[in-house]
Amino acid sequence: MAVxxxxxEYVAKLARLSFSEDEKEQLTHQLNDILKYMEQLNSxxxxxVEPLAHVIELKNVFREDEVRNGVSQEEAxxxxxxxxxxxxxxxxVIGPR
Amino acid sequence: MDAQAYxxxxxxxxxxxxxxxxxxxxxxxxxxxxxxNTNVCPVCLGMPGTLPxxxxxxxxxxxxxxMATNSTITGSSIFARKNYFYPDLPKGYQISQYEEPMxxxxxxxxxxxxxxxxxxxxxxxxxxxxxxxxxxxxxSGTLVDLNRCGVPLIEIVSEPDIRSPREAYLYLWxxxxxxxxxxxxxxxxxxGSLRCDANVSVRxxxxxxxxxxTEVKNMNSLRNVERALExxxxxxxxxxxxGKEVEQETLLWDADANTTHSMRSKEEAHDYRYxxxxxxVPVCVDEGWKNTVRAQLPELPSHxxxxxxxxxxxxxxxxxxxxxxxxxxxYFESATAALSHLNGKQRNENAKVVSxxxxxxxxxVVGEKRISIRNFAIQPSRLAGMISLIQSGMISGTIAKxxxxxxxxxxxxxxxxxxxxxxxxxxxxxxIEQAVVEVLSANxxxxxxxxxxxxxxxxxxxxxxxxxxxxxxNPKLVNEILREKLNAKHIS
Numbered sequence: 145m146a147v148x149x150x151x152x153e154y155v156a157k158l159a160r161l162s163f164s165e166d167e168k169e170q171l172t173h174q175l176n177d178i179l180k181y182m183e184q185l186n187s188x189x190x191x192x193v194e195p196l197a198h199v200i201e202l203k204n205v206f207r208e209d210e211v212r213n214g215v216s217q218e219e220a221x222x223x224x225x226x227x228x229x230x231x232x233x234x235x236x237v238i239g240p241r
Numbered sequence: 242m243d244a245q246a247y248x249x250x251x252x253x254x255x256x257x258x259x260x261x262x263x264x265x266x267x268x269x270x271x272x273x274x275x276x277x278n279t280n281v282c283p284v285c286l287g288m289p290g291t292l293p294x295x296x297x298x299x300x301x302x303x304x305x306x307x308m309a310t311n312s313t314i315t316g317s318s319i320f321a322r323k324n325y326f327y328p329d330l331p332k333g334y335q336i337s338q339y340e341e342p343m344x345x346x347x348x349x350x351x352x353x354x355x356x357x358x359x360x361x362x363x364x365x366x367x368x369x370x371x372x373x374x375x376x377x378x379x380x381s382g383t384l385v386d387l388n389r390c391g392v393p394l395i396e397i398v399s400e401p402d403i404r405s406p407r408e409a410y411l412y413l414w415x416x417x418x419x420x421x422x423x424x425x426x427x428x429x430x431x432x433g434s435l436r437c438d439a440n441v442s443v444r445x446x447x448x449x450x451x452x453x454x455t456e457v458k459n460m461n462s463l464r465n466v467e468r469a470l471e472x473x474x475x476x477x478x479x480x481x482x483x484g485k486e487v488e489q490e491t492l493l494w495d496a497d498a499n500t501t502h503s504m505r506s507k508e509e510a511h512d513y514r515y516x517x518x519x520x521x522v523p524v525c526v527d528e529g530w531k532n533t534v535r536a537q538l539p540e541l542p543s544h545x546x547x548x549x550x551x552x553x554x555x556x557x558x559x560x561x562x563x564x565x566x567x568x569x570x571x572y573f574e575s576a577t578a579a580l581s582h583l584n585g586k587q588r589n590e591n592a593k594v595v596s597x598x599x600x601x602x603x604x605x606v607v608g609e610k611r612i613s614i615r616n617f618a619i620q621p622s623r624l625a626g627m628i629s630l631i632q633s634g635m636i637s638g639t640i641a642k643x644x645x646x647x648x649x650x651x652x653x654x655x656x657x658x659x660x661x662x663x664x665x666x667x668x669x670x671x672x673i674e675q676a677v678v679e680v681l682s683a684n685x686x687x688x689x690x691x692x693x694x695x696x697x698x699x700x701x702x703x704x705x706x707x708x709x710x711x712x713x714x715n716p717k718l719v720n721e722i723l724r725e726k727l728n729a730k731h732i733s
Contacts, residue, residue, distance in 0.1 A: 158512060160326055197319045197341075202522040209261050209298035212268025214282025220387070221278060223288075230277040231384035234328040237375060 147175040247443045247481070249474045250451055251403035255416055256394050257426040258371065258434040259302050265370045265393035266293030266336065266521075273432070277386035285391035287331030293520050295320075299393045300524055302425040303343045303368050304534045306395060309419050309541055310363050312347030314531060320368075320521040323513045328385050329372040337396075339515040342367035343524065349399075349419070350543070351411040361412050362400030369394050395425075401440070401451070406470035410463055413437055417463075418542050422567045430462050437466055442487070443477045452477070453487040457501060459494045469494035473501060545570055553577075553592040562600050568614045573599050575621035576628075583629040594628060602645055619648045627655035637716050640664050668715040670722065676709040677702075677722050681730075692731060699723070 152171050156163055163171065214220075217230060226233040261271055267284035284291045307314050321339035347363035373390040375383050397416060403409050417435055420426035427434045442454035457473050460466045472494075477487050492501035540548075542564050549560040563573045573595060580591045603624065607614050619627075627644055630636045636644060636659055647658050659665055667673060680702060681688055691698040706719050 158324070158514065197317070197517050197523050198519065200522070203317070203525045205294060205522050206297035206300070207263075207268070207294045209263050209296050210268060211263045211270045212282075214267070214269045214280065214285075217276065217278045217281075220281045220286060226382070228382065228384055231376065231386055232278065232328075233382045233384055235382060237328055237377070237383040 147172055147179060151175070243482070244475070244478050246445055247478045248404055248446050249406075249470070250401045250442050250444060250454075251405075251409050251470060252401040252440045253397075253399045253403065253409060253412060254438045254440070255397040255399075255413065256371075256436040257306075257397065257416075257420050257428075259299060259393040259395065259425055260427060261296055261298045261302070261393055263296060264391040265296050265299050265368070266391055269391065271392050275388055277388060280388040281390070285331075286387060287333070293336065295521060295524070296393060299368055300343070300526070301534060302393075302423070303366060303395050304526065304531065305423045305425055305538060306397070306420065307344030307347065307366055308531075308535055308538060309423055310344070310347035310349055310366070310397075312344035312363060312366060314526055315341050315343055315345065316525060317341065318343045318524045318526075320518040321515045322518045323369075323515055325513055327372070328383060329375050329387075329390070331373070331387065331390065335370060335372065336518055336521070337369035337515075338367035340517070341523075343526075349412060349415050351408060351415055353407070353411065359402075359408070361402045361408070364398045364400050366395055366397045369396060406467040406474065409439065409470055410467040413463055413466055418565065422539055422542050424539070424567075433461065436461070439466070439470060439473075441470060441473050441477070443474055443481065452481070453489050455487065455489065456491045457494055458491060458504070461496075465494060465496050468496070468499065469501065472499065476501070539567070542567070542570075549592070553589050555592055555596055559593070559596045559600060562604070563596060566614075569599070569604070572603070572614050572617070572621050576624045579622040579625035580628055583625055584632055594632075595625070598624060598628060598645075602642070606649065618650070618652075619645070623648060623654060630655050630659060634666060634668055634715065635659065636664060636666050637713070639712060639716070640666065664713060666715050667710050667713045668718060670718060673706070673710065673714055673718050673722050674726075676706050676714070677719070677726050680705045680709060681726060688727070688730060691727060699727070702727070 149168055149172055152163075152168050152175065156168075156171075221227040221230075221232065224232045263269060264271060264280075264285055267282050269280045269282050269285055272280060284293055304314065306312075318338065319341045320336055322334040323337045323339070324334040326333055342365040344366040345364065347366065348360045349363060350358055350360050352358050371389050371392040371394050373385055373387040375385055377383055399412065403412060417428040417430070420435070421428040429435065430437075437460055439457045439460070440454045441457060442452035444450065444452045455473065455477070457469050460469045473492065480487055491504045493504050494501055546560045546564045549555045549563060550557065555563070562569075564570045576599065577588050577591050577595045580586075580595055581588050584591070603614070603617065603619070607617055627636075627641060627648065630644070631638060631641050635656075640659075643662075644655050644658055644664065647662070648655060651658055653661070684702075684705070687698050687701065691702070702723050703716075703719055706723060707714050707716075710719070
C-alpha cells in the first residue's frame with residue numbers, strides 16, 4: 145500500500161496545505177516510511193487484543209451541566225483577522241441559496 | 242410514465258438540539274437569541290491548548306432517547322473528530338461519534354391514518370456538537386456567530402425503511418413527540434431545534450438493489466419534509482422513466498418555489514477522515530446507570546395514548562390530539578383530575594367533557610396566540626371549575642363560552658366571574674314562563690305559523706325567549722316551557 149504523489153496531493157488539499165513539487169516528493173517518501181513502520185506493527189498478532197480508544201486508562205470524565213461565564217464579545221473578536229460589528233467576518237462563503 | 246411501477250426508499254437523519262443548560266464540552270450557555278458571539282469561551286472558539294470536557298447531561302439525554310427507542314446502549318462509547326473546513330466550525334473538525342456510537346439498533350413504530358402499524362429501524366443515535374451560524378447577506382463577506390457552536394445535538398439515523406413521504410412525516414412526527422416527552426429537545430423545527438435531512442432513491446418495485454440516492458436538506462417543517470420528498474421522488478421517477486440516470490448529489494429544498502436546487506459547493510471531497518478524539522475519554526454506561534435512567538423515564542406517548550383509549554374511554558381522535566404533546570396531555574390530565582375532585586365522579590366519566598373543551602377552545606386560543614399550553618391563561622383547575630358550573634346548572638353552555646373568554650383576561654375563578662357579571666343561569670321556572678308568555682303574545686302571527694305546522698319557528702321562539710332572559714335562560718327549561726305553552730295553544 146504505497147503512497148503516491150496523487151495521495152499526497154489529495155491529503156494536502158483536504159488539509160488546505162500547498163507544497164512545492166520538491167516537498168511533495170519528499171513527503172511521498174516520508175509517508176511511505178511511516179506506512180512501512182505500520183506494516184511492521186501489523187505483523188504482530190492482535191487477535192485477542194481489544195482496540196485501544198485512548199492511551200490513558202480513564203473513562204467517564206464529566207462536567208456537571210452548569211453555566212460558566214466565558215469571554216466577552218470584545219475578547220472573542222479580538223484575535224480574529226477580521227470582524228464586522230458583533231460578528232467574525234470571513235471571505236464570502238457560497239451558502240444555501 | 243407509470244409512477245406506480247416504482248417505489249421510494251428513504252432514510253432520515255434527524256438532528257435534535259438538546260435542552261441542556263450549558264454546551265456539550267464547555268460551560269457556555271445554550272440560550273437562544275443572545276447577542277452574537279457572547280455565549281463563547283476559548284473551548285468553543287477552538288483556541289489552541291483548550292480541553293473539552295463532556296457535559297454529563299448530554300449522556301443522560303441520549304440514554305433516554307436510546308431507551309425510548311429500544312436501542313442497544315454501547316458499553317464503551319467514544320468520540321471522533323469529523324474533519325472539514327467551514328467557517329462555522331472554528332476548530333476545523335466537529336466532535337462527533339463514528340465508531341461505537343452511544344446507541345444502535347433501535348426502532349420507532351409509526352401508525353398510519355388507517356391504523357396500520359410499521360416499525361422503522363434506527364441504525365444509530367450518536368452525540369455531537371452543533372456548528373455556528375453563518376450570515377450570508379453581508380455584501381462583501383460572510384458573517385459568523387459562534388453562539389451555537391458546541392451546543393449539544395443527538396443525531397438519529399434511520400434505516401432505509403421508509404417507503405413514502407407520508408411515512409417520513411409520521412416517523413418524524415413520532416420523533417418530535419418522543420423528544421418532547423423525554424424533555425430533551427423542544428422539537429421546534431421552524432427554529433431549527435429539530436432538523437431533518439433525507440436520503441432518497443427510487444427503484445422498480447420488486448427490485449432489491451437500491452437506486453442511486455440523493456440527499457435532500459433544508460426542510461424545516463413536517464409539512465416541508467413531506468412536500469420535498471414528494472417532489473424529489475417524482476423527479477427521480479421521471480428521470481428513470483425517461484431512460485436517464487439519477488446523479489448522486491446534495492439538494493436544497495426551496496419551500497417557496499416548491500423545488501430543489503443542487504448544492505455544488507463543499508461537497509467535492511466527502512472525506513471527513515474520522516479518527517478517535519484524543520481529547521475525550523470513553524463513556525462507559527454500566528447497568529446501574531442504565532437502570533437509574535430507565536426508572537426516571539416519563540410515561541411514553543404510546544403508553545399514554547392506550548391508557549386514554551382503554552381506561553378513559555376516549556375516542557382515538559381525542560387520544561391522538563391530547564397525547565401529541567406532553568404539555569397538552571399534562572394539561573388535560575390535571576383538568577380531569579381537578580374536575581373529578583370537584584364533582585366526585587370518576588376520571589373516565591369526566592374525560593370526554595374535559596377533552597372537548599381542551600381540543601376546541603383551549604387549543605384554539607393556544608394556537609391563535611402561538612403560546613405553549615403551559616403559559617395558557619386558564620390553568621387546568623380553573624377550566625375544571627368552569628366545567629363544574631355547567632354541570633351543576635349554574636351556567637349554560639353558551640354562557641360558559643363567554644365565561645371562558647373572560648377568564649383569558651380575568652384571573653378569578655369561573656364562579657366569581659359569573660357572579661361579577663350576573664351570568665347565573667335563570668332556572669327559575671316562573672321567570673322563564675313569564676318571558677315565554679310575553680314572547681308568544683307579542684308575536685301572534687308567528688304563533689299561527691307554528692300552529693299551522695311550521696316547526697322551524699320553534700327555534701326562533703327559543704331565540705326570542707333567550708333574548709328576553711339576556712341569554713341566561715336554562716336552555717332545557719326554555720325549550721320545555723315553550724313546548725308546553727305552544728302545545729296548550731294547539732289544543733285550545
